[in-house]
Amino acid sequence: MIQIKNIYKTFNPGTINEKRALNGVSLTLEDGDFVTVIGGNGAGKSTLLNAIAGVWPVDEGSIYFDDVNVTGLCEFRRAKYLGRVFQDPMTGTAADMQIDENLALAARRGKLRLWGWGITAAERQEYKKLLQSLDLGLEERMTAKVGLLSGGQRQALTLLMATLQKPKMLLLDEHTAALDPKTAAKVLATTDRIVEEHGLTTMMVTHNMRDAIAHGNRLIMMDEGRIILDIRGEEKKRLTIEDLLHKFEEVSGEEFTNDQAILSK
């Protein structure tokens, strides 16, 4: 269970660029929950993900992974509980290292890295099988540098790396936004398969309302650093884009204008 209790974050406090990015966010995710997060630019979606990942400390509030309070843990210490895929395909992998070496790095997430081999023969066999499951032919190119892969291939690989050791939570930060529609659909299908296979607790930020509705068992909408909508269960299954737009107007009391173009794609 993931518990986020009343967290606040303000960037550049006391300056003209002051931005209250998270304004008292509380959220509890049950094990196996797959929640999609939508909202306009600057609503706080990515900020929420970064707060959970520990990119910087929050100003107030606390974050629990099961009964572990991770609020005071920095990014690399928190990494042992988290699998992450980023918006930019370049971010999630080491371009100058081989495909199998990248997987081996991920397999050691949260473990002490000493002088044992960085990758073993047994691991290579295991990775070969895992790469086959992606159906991208990467199992034939295990010693190729990751920098040679396409954006979609890199995102699929990052997804595999994020889940190689079952994380307490999988964080997907608009991980298909930089891909063409066909590749994006393939990566999303792979995401669904992996999440289901391992029963992962997942949070997926997206700009695409259709994706947000089609994936996961729960949907939250953010605005001005707050969660303004939380839809789950049967209601989520029946949800349509029109419902969502209507609900947004109902909750926020505003016309859906500025972000409409981005959200209703």
Next chain:
Amino acid sequence: MTLVSLLNRMPGDVAIGIIWGIMALGVYLTFRILNFADLTVDGSFATGGAVCVVLITSGVPYPVAMAAAFAAGLAAGLCTGLLHTLLGIPDILSGILMQLALYSVNIFLLGGANKSIGVGKYSLCVSMLAVSISIVMEIIIAAVIIGVMYWYFGTAQGSAIRATGNNPAMSRAQGINIGLMKVIALALSNGMVALAGSLMAQLNGFTDVGMGRGAIVIGLAAVIIGEVACHTLFRKRTNFMLRLVFVIIGGVIYYMVMGFISWLRVPTDGLKLFTALIVAAFLAVPYLKGKASSSFRKAGRRGADDL
């Protein structure tokens, strides 16, 4: 300026070149693997020489003196790493600060600006008095260092250092303590540089606080010359082991070229100018080659034909 004098000086040049190559392995670690422009080396190279000479002249056997030089280099790199990771000082600046600090440390260690070991008084690892044996010793040391580096960068920790240099954001997300990895890599790199400094001091029979001046440029020269040579000879078949070997070869080529230039009776004061020119030339070659195969001027000419 006879050919005989050029041939006569060659073994000595090779002996010096291999030492620069060993130093360049340290530079390779920070510059290429960690992606950190570490300028500490100018200081830590002289520190290695100073520690080694002071210990040998006080009767300590040379293996112990060289181990102490290595340890002194580790400490210097550790300080650079802590300046960078704990105090947030940018990479180049932390190196410059340490280089500056080490200058005083080295004078303090030597009790002056230079110190000589004295001919034939102590047994040494390498010496200009026995050049061929020295070259063999240096090759053995270089081979051991390359072997250890090859092994280390295949371990989990070595892989984490490579990942840190390649993609810090990804490394943090994979739970790598990138600050610690930088400190470890900087310490090891400067340890190797100081070890090379201790060899140079023994080879020359004396050491000088200015011995490391320009060492970073020589290190980069060796790394880059080695890379160009390795790529020319092996193309896509290069691997990590070959790259390390070619750093040593790069050091030797660099110093042979310098030897050739001084054989041409270029005044000693002009040598640094030539170092800069050689490095600039080797840096420019891959770039110009790339441009030659795909340039706007040629594209323009081809485009003009279509009219």
